[in-house]
Amino acid sequence: MGIEIKIALNEGLYLKDPQDSVLGRNIIKHSIILLSDLGFEAFNFKKLAQEMNSTEASIYRYFENKHLLLLYLVSWYWEWVAYLIRINTTNIDDPKRKLEIIINSFVSASVDNPTTDYVDESKLHSVIIAEGIKAYHTKEVDNENGKGFFKNYKQLINNVAGVIMEINPTFEYPYALASNLFEMSNNHIYFAKHLPRLTDIQVSENKYSEVEKMLNYFASKLLDYEI
Amino acid sequence: MGIEIKIALNEGLYLKDPQDSVLGRNIIKHSIILLSDLGFEAFNFKKLAQEMNSTEASIYRYFENKHLLLLYLVSWYWEWVAYLIRINTTNIDDPKRKLEIIINSFVSASVDNPTTDYVDESKLHSVIIAEGIKAYHTKEVDNENGKGFFKNYKQLINNVAGVIMEINPTFEYPYALASNLFEMSNNHIYFAKHLPRLTDIQVSENKYSEVEKMLNYFASKLLDYEI
DNA sequence: TTATTTATAATAGTTTTACTATCATTTTAA
DNA sequence: TTAAAATGATAGTAAAACTATTATAAATAA
Numbered sequence: 001m002g003i004e005i006k007i008a009l010n011e012g013l014y015l016k017d018p019q020d021s022v023l024g025r026n027i028i029k030h031s032i033i034l035l036s037d038l039g040f041e042a043f044n045f046k047k048l049a050q051e052m053n054s055t056e057a058s059i060y061r062y063f064e065n066k067h068l069l070l071l072y073l074v075s076w077y078w079e080w081v082a083y084l085i086r087i088n089t090t091n092i093d094d095p096k097r098k099l100e101i102i103i104n105s106f107v108s109a110s111v112d113n114p115t116t117d118y119v120d121e122s123k124l125h126s127v128i129i130a131e132g133i134k135a136y137h138t139k140e141v142d143n144e145n146g147k148g149f150f151k152n153y154k155q156l157i158n159n160v161a162g163v164i165m166e167i168n169p170t171f172e173y174p175y176a177l178a179s180n181l182f183e184m185s186n187n188h189i190y191f192a193k194h195l196p197r198l199t200d201i202q203v204s205e206n207k208y209s210e211v212e213k214m215l216n217y218f219a220s221k222l223l224d225y226e227i
Numbered sequence: 228m229g230i231e232i233k234i235a236l237n238e239g240l241y242l243k244d245p246q247d248s249v250l251g252r253n254i255i256k257h258s259i260i261l262l263s264d265l266g267f268e269a270f271n272f273k274k275l276a277q278e279m280n281s282t283e284a285s286i287y288r289y290f291e292n293k294h295l296l297l298l299y300l301v302s303w304y305w306e307w308v309a310y311l312i313r314i315n316t317t318n319i320d321d322p323k324r325k326l327e328i329i330i331n332s333f334v335s336a337s338v339d340n341p342t343t344d345y346v347d348e349s350k351l352h353s354v355i356i357a358e359g360i361k362a363y364h365t366k367e368v369d370n371e372n373g374k375g376f377f378k379n380y381k382q383l384i385n386n387v388a389g390v391i392m393e394i395n396p397t398f399e400y401p402y403a404l405a406s407n408l409f410e411m412s413n414n415h416i417y418f419a420k421h422l423p424r425l426t427d428i429q430v431s432e433n434k435y436s437e438v439e440k441m442l443n444y445f446a447s448k449l450l451d452y453e454i
Numbered sequence: 455t456t457a458t459t460t461a462t463a464a465t466a467g468t469t470t471t472a473c474t475a476t477c478a479t480t481t482t483a484a
Numbered sequence: 485t486t487a488a489a490a491t492g493a494t495a496g497t498a499a500a501a502c503t504a505t506t507a508t509a510a511a512t513a514a
Contacts (some may be wrong), residue, residue: 016490023491041294044471055492058474067268133360139266140422154424172427173441176415179425183414184407191406194368197381198406200399214400220446226233243461250462271500282463287502461510471500481490 007079007116012147013072016062025118027062027077030068036123040070040131060084069140071149074135077128078152081109081120082159095166096225099136102160103215106185107208122206129186157182168223177222186216233345234306234429239374239424243289248292252345253279254289255303258296263350267297267358294365298376301362304355305379307348308336309386322393323452329387333412334435349433356413384409395450404449408442 006019019023030052035043043066045059063069084105089098109125136150144150160178163173171177188211191199201210220227233246245251257279258310263271270293289297311332316325336352363377371377387405391398398404415438418426428437447454 010489021490033303041365046471046472056473057475057493058491061490065472130364133364136422137357137360137417138268145384150422154422157425164391172444174427175424176411176426176428176441179418180407180411180414183410184403187407187410188403190364193382195372195377197402198384199403200401201403217399218449222445262466272502273500277512279484282465283501284464285462290499455514457512457514459510459512461508463508464506466503466505469501469504472498474497475495477493477495478491480491481488483488484486 007076007083007155009072009075009079010148010151013068013075013149015060018072021053024062025056026054027059027069028073029118029120029166032073032120032123032127033072035070035127035131040134041065067135067140071135071144073124074132075149075152076119077109077124077132078156080124081121082152082156083103084109085156085159095163097201098163099160099167099219100216102163103181103185103212103219106182106215107189107212129190132186133183149208156175164219166170167225171223177219181219184218185211185215232308234303236299236306237375238360239263240295240302240376241290242287243291247298250281250285253281253290253299254296256345258352258421259300259347259354259396262297262300262351262354262358265429267293267361281413284433294362298362298371300351301355301359302376302379303346304336304351304359305383307346307351308332309379309383311336312383312386322390323447325390326387326441326446329390330408330412330439333409333442334416334439349363356370356417359413391446391450394452398450408446411443411445445450 011017016024018028027048031048034048034051038047045056045063045066049056049059063072069104079162085102088101088105092098094103108119108126135155138144157175157178160181161174162172164177188199188201189203190210192201192203196202203211203215216227238244245255254275256440258270258275261275261278265274272283272293276283276286290299305427314328315328315332319325319328336348336355363380365371383407384402387408388401391401391404413429415426416430416435419428419430419438423429428441432440443454
């Protein structure tokens with residue numbers, strides 16, 4: 001039935017690939033909903049099992065713990081943003097235009113992807129904004145980095161840095177700017193919603209055009225070009 | 228014995244002011260050490276009690292839970308950076324020079340403060356870099372913001388934004404730039420240490436001069452001035 | 455100084471979280 | 485149609501996150 005996308009994620013993230021079974025896809029689907037409702041701290045496998053009419057033990061057969069489930073979702077998100085960028089920059093030559101599309105993909109990664117019905121990308125984006133950073137701010141980061149768990153993120157940033165270097169080959173901080181644009185996007189959406197005095201932009205009902213405008217302004221100023 | 232600084236923090240953060248007793252100051256001191264060693268997830272009041280030869284129940288008389296203890300430390304840090312900025316920008320008129328000092332305070336907030344012997348500022352800075360963001364990325368953020376728990380952060384950013392507006396009154400994003408400089412400082416030190424492919428700078432042994440250089444470059448580019 | 459309050463320690467207990475183990479049942483694949 | 489694999493149902497353990505109680509020590513006020 002239609003095109004089925006399978007997102008390639010590091011095998012160490014899960015015990016059994018959730019994309020391969022109904023139960024697995026259900027875990028993904030409902031974990032996004034529940035994380036969005038409860039936040040990472042109050043979220044647990046017992047509540048998830050209740051929510052989806054399954055059992056705790058069944059979920060533990062897919063994921064070792066909730067941290068790895070979050071990292072799985074975050075990796076999915078990184079991979080999906082990379083995919084969005086890839087399809088939307090095909091046949092675009094101007095790197096400035098490419099960066100504009102990249103920024104648009106960062107902020108509007110909430111547009112639903114018709115090819116995966118078990119992932120509500122809009123809700124996943126909300127989860128990433130609120131909880132994403134917790135996936136890579138842990139004492140396990142070095143160990144997990146060694147296992148390749150952050151490859152998707154690094155690859156994404158690497159691609160963006162490539163475009164930045166195309167625009168301005170003398171710019172000294174292409175990787176830092178790339179990761180900062182991504183982090184800033186999520187951060188300032190969060191600030192606008194919860195701590196508005198830490199930002200200048202406003203957001204309403206998943207309309208993030210002001211964030212987009214700000215990131216484009218920052219990028220153009222730093223890389224010396226007119227928007 | 229010497230000058231004693233008492234940092235004014237929101238009273239809702241604690242049940243009993245830890246600055247007012249030996250035990251309280253011990254809780255602060257050892258929680259910084261233990262958070263730095265274990266990370267927020269593995270840290271708990273039982274281990275803290277063991278570490279400092281006290282009891283779980285005694286710690287619970289000072290802090291409701293470990294989240295609020297973290298928020299207390301983070302608020303302390305914000306207040307301390309604001310203090311650093313205040314004393315180091317006294318009698319400085321040039322706002323560009325002021326911003327330079329602000330950036331230096333963000334990255335080198337690890338220099339020890341001789342006035343509080345129970346807070347190892349260098350270690351506290353490490354804790355902030357690794358765990359700080361968890362203090363304001365929770366489902367309680369709106370509720371806690373309503374109680375004024377983030378006032379120190381907002382005040383700090385407000386002051387920095389003021390300097391930014393002095394430098395360039397037409398700049399559209401003074402608050403966003405201010406908070407971004409702060410977040411970026413912590414973030415890229417973290418990246419340099421743990422996920423170096425997400426940044427361009429390097430750090431070694433608490434020497435953060437490259438971060439400082441980068442932030443100054445970003446600021447000057449965005450605000451249109453020469454360093 | 456003693457009496458009184460207050461702070462801390464020692465101990466024990468409850469509830470929730472984060473798992474692990476076992477076995478029965480259902481689904482799938484050969 | 486039969487074996488193998490996946491899931492469900494149930495139970496249990498260990499640690500985390502607290503709360504409660506009583507004893508003791510320290511500070512302070514009369």
